[in-house]
Amino acid sequence: MASEPASPPEGTPKSPSTGAPAVAKVATGIDGFDTITFGGLPKGRPSLVCGAAGCGKTLFATTFLVNGATRFGEPGVFMSFEERAEDLVANVASLGYDLDGLVAQGKLAIDHVRVERSEIEETGEYDLEGLFIRLGFAVDSIGAKRIVLDTIETLFAGFSDETVLRAELRRLFGWIKDRGLTAIITGERGDGQLTRQGMEEYVSDCVVLLDNRVEDQITTRRLRVVKYRGSAHGTNEYPFLIDAEGISVLPVTAADLDYTIAEGVASTGIPGLDAMLEPGGFHRGTSILVSGESGTGKTMITSSMIGAACARGERCMSFVFEESGDQIIRNARSIGLDLARHVEAGLLRFEAARPSLYGLEMHLARMHRDIDRFAPSVVVVDPLSALRGPPAELQATMLRMVDMLKSRGITAIFTSLREDGSLDHDSNFGVSSLMDAWIKLLNVEANGERSRTLYVIKARGMRHSNQVREFSMSGDGIALVEAYIGPAGVLTGTARIVQEAEEAAAVLRREQESRRRRREAERRRHSLERQIDELRATLEAAAEEEAVLLSEDEMREAMLTSERRILSTRRGGTQ
Amino acid sequence: MNGSEPTEDGLDTDAAGMAEEDRYHLRLYVAGQTSKSLTAMANLKRFCEEHLAGHYDIEVIDLMKNPQLAAGDQILAIPTLVRRLPAPLKRIIGDLSNTEKVLVGLDIRPQNLPEKNPAAKADGV
Numbered sequence: 046m047a048s049e050p051a052s053p054p055e056g057t058p059k060s061p062s063t064g065a066p067a068v069a070k071v072a073t074g075i076d077g078f079d080t081i082t083f084g085g086l087p088k089g090r091p092s093l094v095c096g097a098a099g100c101g102k103t104l105f106a107t108t109f110l111v112n113g114a115t116r117f118g119e120p121g122v123f124m125s126f127e128e129r130a131e132d133l134v135a136n137v138a139s140l141g142y143d144l145d146g147l148v149a150q151g152k153l154a155i156d157h158v159r160v161e162r163s164e165i166e167e168t169g170e171y172d173l174e175g176l177f178i179r180l181g182f183a184v185d186s187i188g189a190k191r192i193v194l195d196t197i198e199t200l201f202a203g204f205s206d207e208t209v210l211r212a213e214l215r216r217l218f219g220w221i222k223d224r225g226l227t228a229i230i231t232g233e234r235g236d237g238q239l240t241r242q243g244m245e246e247y248v249s250d251c252v253v254l255l256d257n258r259v260e261d262q263i264t265t266r267r268l269r270v271v272k273y274r275g276s277a278h279g280t281n282e283y284p285f286l287i288d289a290e291g292i293s294v295l296p297v298t299a300a301d302l303d304y305t306i307a308e309g310v311a312s313t314g315i316p317g318l319d320a321m322l323e324p325g326g327f328h329r330g331t332s333i334l335v336s337g338e339s340g341t342g343k344t345m346i347t348s349s350m351i352g353a354a355c356a357r358g359e360r361c362m363s364f365v366f367e368e369s370g371d372q373i374i375r376n377a378r379s380i381g382l383d384l385a386r387h388v389e390a391g392l393l394r395f396e397a398a399r400p401s402l403y404g405l406e407m408h409l410a411r412m413h414r415d416i417d418r419f420a421p422s423v424v425v426v427d428p429l430s431a432l433r434g435p436p437a438e439l440q441a442t443m444l445r446m447v448d449m450l451k452s453r454g455i456t457a458i459f460t461s462l463r464e465d466g467s468l469d470h471d472s473n474f475g476v477s478s479l480m481d482a483w484i485k486l487l488n489v490e491a492n493g494e495r496s497r498t499l500y501v502i503k504a505r506g507m508r509h510s511n512q513v514r515e516f517s518m519s520g521d522g523i524a525l526v527e528a529y530i531g532p533a534g535v536l537t538g539t540a541r542i543v544q545e546a547e548e549a550a551a552v553l554r555r556e557q558e559s560r561r562r563r564r565e566a567e568r569r570r571h572s573l574e575r576q577i578d579e580l581r582a583t584l585e586a587a588a589e590e591e592a593v594l595l596s597e598d599e600m601r602e603a604m605l606t607s608e609r610r611i612l613s614t615r616r617g618g619t620q
Numbered sequence: 621m622n623g624s625e626p627t628e629d630g631l632d633t634d635a636a637g638m639a640e641e642d643r644y645h646l647r648l649y650v651a652g653q654t655s656k657s658l659t660a661m662a663n664l665k666r667f668c669e670e671h672l673a674g675h676y677d678i679e680v681i682d683l684m685k686n687p688q689l690a691a692g693d694q695i696l697a698i699p700t701l702v703r704r705l706p707a708p709l710k711r712i713i714g715d716l717s718n719t720e721k722v723l724v725g726l727d728i729r730p731q732n733l734p735e736k737n738p739a740a741k742a743d744g745v
Contacts, residue, residue: 159694166725169659169714174651174698175683175690182687204697204713 068275071227074112077294081279091221091228093248095239096255101287102231106193108292111142113191114152121191122154122183126199130155140291154183160203173213195231198242218247250274265404268294284406295410314353317525321510330454332447336461337486343460347425348377354423355387362421363395366431370395381520405434405442429459447479481505496538644676645705651698652684656715660699663716
């Protein structure tokens with residue numbers, strides 16, 4: 046109730062004002078209703094709120110009056126034809142509405158009109174001037190701007206002259222318009238028409254239909270603006286919620302994709318996982334799917350992400366469907382996360398509910414409202430796959446849930462039990478395409494043990510590791526282990542350790558072998574060098590010998606020459 | 621007859637012979653001087669004189685003047701005749717033109733009706 050509707054609903058004209066003077070409207074203060082009607086109920090005119098018993102007509106009307114009195118400075122008159130004033134006060138006290146207090150302050154007047162057929166004898170002509178006088182008196186006494194007639198059709202049970210009654214009702218609605226009162230007339234749903242007595246004949250400006258449908262034993266309240274003369278309005282059926290917080294209508298069929306993108310990167314709180322993502326975390330405002338079978342550690346991973354966000358001072362809201370908040374807090378303690386501290390600090394809130402408690406729409410409606418009130422920057426839905434419903438509806442609901450979160454710039458973390466990211470075994474569609482990032486968790490079973498692994502299937506807008514990584518959970522948190530990737534495939538657990546040992550042994554063997562070969566080669570080289578040295582020595586010896594022989598030859602030649610000269614001298618004597 | 625004055629028209633002269641609970645305390649609600657109101661007042665006067673002479677008080681309340689009184693007796697239709705006493709409370713709406721229905725509505729005992737109608741005054745004396 047606190048927050049103003051942020052954006053107009055889609056599927057309707059964007060704005061009712063296209064030059065022509067728009068119908069003046071009066072805000073009801075009901076969450077969402079003012080959004081789908083672009084401002085509320087038509088000012089100074091009667092509106093019809095109809096529906097079967099137990100649809101919340103009286104509550105809708107009461108909320109209209111209480112909000113008028115407390116928030117918009119418009120006092121109101123509640124004319125009840127069914128409940129006594131005391132009952133009415135008691136019924137809405139649980140919503141925190143203090144009707145007695147408002148009456149005492151002169152902001153509200155309650156008049157119970159009792160119509161008891163058995164006490165009334167008709168003896169001739171009459172009219173309902175008394176009703177007008179009572180209403181007029183109540184309105185004048187507090188200067189009311191709003192009135193509620195709940196349920197005026199009861200008059201048909203009290204008076205037999207229908208002609209008079211219809212004429213008087215017509216006069217009454219004319220009177221309401223003349224007085225400029227914004228009125229809600231409630232009517233019980235009838236056969237083949239909106240109300241039993243055809244009240245829609247008289248109240249033609251705005252008709253709101255409330256509905257309470259049961260599908261698969263789950264009740265969903267819905268609201269539809271059947272008509273709104275002179276104004277555009279959301280035409281869909283919108284789920285609405287009645288609980289301790291009052292009534293809220295949820296215009297949740299946003300189809301626009303024109304939301305602004307939150308900037309920045311948020312760490313996951315798991316260093317190894319951050320390292321797998323190039324920017325060191327996920328982009329803010331994205332939707333992240335963590336899928337995996339039960340026992341793969343989805344909740345612990347989301348808890349880590351929550352813990353990291355809270356540690357940064359961000360607000361987190363966790364919708365859990367299979368565990369209680371306390372249980373998650375306790376379990377998170379086992380990996381060294383103290384979430385209770387954040388809960389106490391008001392940064393973290395768990396909203397636990399069984400999936401079967403409400404219908405899909407109601408879950409969405411509740412989330413919508415809680416998120417609006419708590420304004421978290423991170424939302425966790427754990428697990429998404431717990432929500433059940435007809436496939437088409439499920440898909441639409443998921444889409445709207447993701448849209449709703451994205452349009453608010455909230456980082457959304459969903460977990461899913463389905464490995465393939467689909468919502469249902471029997472269906473082909475999945476939520477994975479709606480997600481910006483997808484982490485898949487897988488327990489690898491081999492050698493009589495199971496190892497936890499994870500990998501990032503996709504992460505829009507960032508580079509990410511394509512590796513399957515093993516991780517472990519301990520009192521120090523979640524730690525990613527360096528993966529073994531080798532010729533034998535990706536190995537995890539002890540197989541990885543064994544393989545790594547084998548690998549190490551093989552490396553050692555190879556090293557020894559290569560050292561041996563190196564030594565061998567060296568030896569061979571040494572021996573060759575030695576041979577070269579020997580040959581060179583032989584060569585030198587040969588050269589020396591050659592030189593000796595050569596010089597001996599020369600000496601011999603010289604000797605021969607000189608001997609010849611001596612001989613010739615001796616023969617000739619002269620020369 | 622001036623409808624604007626909330627009048628105490630009851631005749632207190634002859635209460636001697638009547639037990640208090642047998643006395644009819646009637647209240648007629650009207651809204652201004654409409655023809656229906658005037659008819660109802662005339663009819664009521666005539667009727668009381670005929671059937672309840674001496675045993676009745678009539679109070680006429682004009683809601684135009686005193687709108688706050690409408691809620692107390694759960695008045696919706698105008699004119700409405702309320703039998704305050706004897707208990708239980710009875711409401712008769714309309715201009716009281718159907719005498720038979722008025723008698724039924726006011727729960728006037730049958731033995732009083734047929735023969736005592738003409739003798740109403742004698743009874744009262």
